[in-house]
Amino acid sequence: MEFFMGTPPQGSQQGGNPFISLLPIILIFVIFYIFFFLPVQRRQKAHKEMLNSLEKGDRIVTSGGIIGVVQSINKEKGIAQIKIAENVKIDIQLSHIASKIPKEE
Numbered sequence: 001m002e003f004f005m006g007t008p009p010q011g012s013q014q015g016g017n018p019f020i021s022l023l024p025i026i027l028i029f030v031i032f033y034i035f036f037f038l039p040v041q042r043r044q045k046a047h048k049e050m051l052n053s054l055e056k057g058d059r060i061v062t063s064g065g066i067i068g069v070v071q072s073i074n075k076e077k078g079i080a081q082i083k084i085a086e087n088v089k090i091d092i093q094l095s096h097i098a099s100k101i102p103k104e105e
Contacts, residue, residue: 050097050099050100051094051095051097053100054070054073054080054094054097054100055070055073056070056071056072056073057069057070058070058100058101058103059100059101059103060080060082060097060098060099060100060101061097061098061099061100061101062082062092062096062097062098063096063097063098064096066082066084066090066092067084067101068082068083068084068090069082069083070082071083071089073094075094078093078094078095079091079092079093079094080092080093080094080097
């Protein structure tokens, strides 16, 4: 084991700004936030707005691929009743409504 006294060897840093050493980690977190978390939040917000705008008579697609027409909505319970065929109505959770089909003019 060798001890030295005097000036430290060239190339080793002592002291310095600790922020500089944390900068790459901070940049990685910022990049992850921008590219992964922001788009997810935007999609969730758009989905919530779509669910709030649902009305009776809207055509929808469920996350399971079922296409139907909204018959009634109970927002307190989070359930919608949709008609998928003549005399066939089912209850689904609002969270499983994937999208609203635009009305054709």
